[in-house]
Amino acid sequence: MRLRVRGSSGAAFRSAALPTAVLALGGTGCASLTTSATEVGGVRMTDERPMRDGGSLTVAFKSDPDKLDPSLGSTLVGRSVLAAMCQKLYDTDARNHIRPQLAGKMPEVSDGGRKVVIEVRKGARFSDGTPLDAKAVETSPRRHRDLPESARAGELEPVQSIEAVGGDKVEPRLKEPYEPLLGALADRSGMVMSPRALKRYGKDFAAQPSCVGPFRFKQRVAGDRIVLEKDLGDRIAVMYLGEIVEVAPAAELFAVPKHPYTQALLSAVPVPDPPAQRARQRIVLEGDLTGPVFPKAGGGTQTVDHCRFHTRCPLAYDRCRTQAPEHRTLPGTGPDGSDGGRTVACHLVEDDGTAPRRGGAAVRRPARGDRPLAPLAATTRQRPPDSHHPTATTPQTPAPQTPTP
Structure with missing residues (x-):
C-alpha cells in the first residue's frame, strides 16, 4: 500500500510532509531512517537532506489502512494517514x-x-x-x-x-x-x-474525509494507493483600500461575485473566448478615492464611519456614506446548500445572499428613506477606450467649425 503526498510548486515539504513520512515509516515497521550509509553516532532522528519545493512524497505501508474515519478507524496505518490530514x-x-x-x-x-x-x-x-x-x-x-x-x-x-x-x-x-x-x-x-x-456523507465520511490539516484527501484506490494533496486553501479575499470587503471560495467568487467592487474587478478579467469577451460589459469605476486609514498620533487608528467604496460605487445610498458596513456570513453558499463560510461587507447585499445587480434588476434599499447618491460613479463599456473606438466614458468633443467667409 502506498501513501502519496503531493505538494505544490510554491510549497515546501519542510513542516508537514517530511514529518508525516517519518511517522508513517516508523509507525508501520517499514524502512528505518537509519542506514549503514547515513548513520553517524547513533539513531538519526531528523533528515538533513536538502528540501525542495513541490513534488510528491511516496510512503510504503505494510498493509491497507482501514476506514479513514477518526471515529471508526482502529489500525496504526490508518492513523498514520489520518495524522497527515486531521489535526487534533x-x-x-x-x-x-x-x-x-x-x-x-x-x-x-x-x-x-x-x-x-x-x-x-x-x-x-x-x-x-x-x-x-x-x-x-x-x-x-x-x-x-x-x-x-x-x-x-x-x-x-x-x-x-x-x-x-x-x-x-x-x-x-x-x-x-x-x-x-x-x-x-x-x-x-x-x-x-x-x-x-x-x-453530507454520514457513515460514509471515510469515502470523502474532510478535516483541518496540512494535507487534504484526494483519492483512494483500494489495495493500491491513497493520495493526499497540499491544502493551500481555495478561498479568495478581496481588498479595497486596505480593507477586506469579500471572502469566498474561489469557484463561488468567480461564479457570483457579491460586492460591487468584486463585480467591477472580475468584469475586467478577460475570458479565452473572443465572442464571449466582445459581448462582456466591463464596469468602469469613476469618482474619487476615500483615504485609507492611517494610524493616529500616539497609537490607535482612525474611525471609519462610511463604506470606503461609496465614492466609486454605482449603487451607493446615503447609508453607505454615513455607516461602515459590517462583515456578514451569507447562508446557503456551500456546495450542498449549507453555510459556505462566505462573508461580505456591503449594505446592498441581502441577508439571504442576494447580490446587487445592474441593468433591469431592482436593488432593494438597505433602509427606508435611503436615497441614491448622485451621480452614479460607474458606467459600463464593452471594450477599453482608445482613439479609434470612442465610448460613453470618453465623450468626444465635436471639432470646431471653421466659418465660411
Missing part, C-alpha cells in the same frame, strides 16, 4: 508533552476535575471551506462517543455532555474526574471532522 485538539511534542493544536491553549479544569473548558483556535478552516469554531468542534466528540460502531466510545465514555460556549469555547462535563481525557484528545478522539462533510 491537542498533540504531543518530541518529549511526549501535550501541547495545543486546534485548541488555542491548554484546557481550564474546575469543579474538582469535572468541568473542562477548551478554547478553539481562531482562523482555521476545514478542507471543504467550513470555518472551525466551537459548534464545529462540538460535533466530533459527540460522534466519537455516541456512534454505535465508534472505536472511540470507550475513550470518551466518562464525558457526560459536550456543549459549545459562545463561538470559541467547548465545555465537556465529566461524570467524574478523568485524567486520561487530555491524552485521548491528543489522539483520534481529538480529531475534528467537518460538520458539513459529516452531514
Whole structure:
C-alpha cells in the first residue's frame, strides 16, 4: 500500500510532509531512517537532506489502512494517514508533552476535575471551506462517543455532555474526574471532522474525509494507493483600500461575485473566448478615492464611519456614506446548500445572499428613506477606450467649425 503526498510548486515539504513520512515509516515497521550509509553516532532522528519545493512524497505501508474515519478507524496505518490530514485538539511534542493544536491553549479544569473548558483556535478552516469554531468542534466528540460502531466510545465514555460556549469555547462535563481525557484528545478522539462533510456523507465520511490539516484527501484506490494533496486553501479575499470587503471560495467568487467592487474587478478579467469577451460589459469605476486609514498620533487608528467604496460605487445610498458596513456570513453558499463560510461587507447585499445587480434588476434599499447618491460613479463599456473606438466614458468633443467667409 502506498501513501502519496503531493505538494505544490510554491510549497515546501519542510513542516508537514517530511514529518508525516517519518511517522508513517516508523509507525508501520517499514524502512528505518537509519542506514549503514547515513548513520553517524547513533539513531538519526531528523533528515538533513536538502528540501525542495513541490513534488510528491511516496510512503510504503505494510498493509491497507482501514476506514479513514477518526471515529471508526482502529489500525496504526490508518492513523498514520489520518495524522497527515486531521489535526487534533491537542498533540504531543518530541518529549511526549501535550501541547495545543486546534485548541488555542491548554484546557481550564474546575469543579474538582469535572468541568473542562477548551478554547478553539481562531482562523482555521476545514478542507471543504467550513470555518472551525466551537459548534464545529462540538460535533466530533459527540460522534466519537455516541456512534454505535465508534472505536472511540470507550475513550470518551466518562464525558457526560459536550456543549459549545459562545463561538470559541467547548465545555465537556465529566461524570467524574478523568485524567486520561487530555491524552485521548491528543489522539483520534481529538480529531475534528467537518460538520458539513459529516452531514453530507454520514457513515460514509471515510469515502470523502474532510478535516483541518496540512494535507487534504484526494483519492483512494483500494489495495493500491491513497493520495493526499497540499491544502493551500481555495478561498479568495478581496481588498479595497486596505480593507477586506469579500471572502469566498474561489469557484463561488468567480461564479457570483457579491460586492460591487468584486463585480467591477472580475468584469475586467478577460475570458479565452473572443465572442464571449466582445459581448462582456466591463464596469468602469469613476469618482474619487476615500483615504485609507492611517494610524493616529500616539497609537490607535482612525474611525471609519462610511463604506470606503461609496465614492466609486454605482449603487451607493446615503447609508453607505454615513455607516461602515459590517462583515456578514451569507447562508446557503456551500456546495450542498449549507453555510459556505462566505462573508461580505456591503449594505446592498441581502441577508439571504442576494447580490446587487445592474441593468433591469431592482436593488432593494438597505433602509427606508435611503436615497441614491448622485451621480452614479460607474458606467459600463464593452471594450477599453482608445482613439479609434470612442465610448460613453470618453465623450468626444465635436471639432470646431471653421466659418465660411
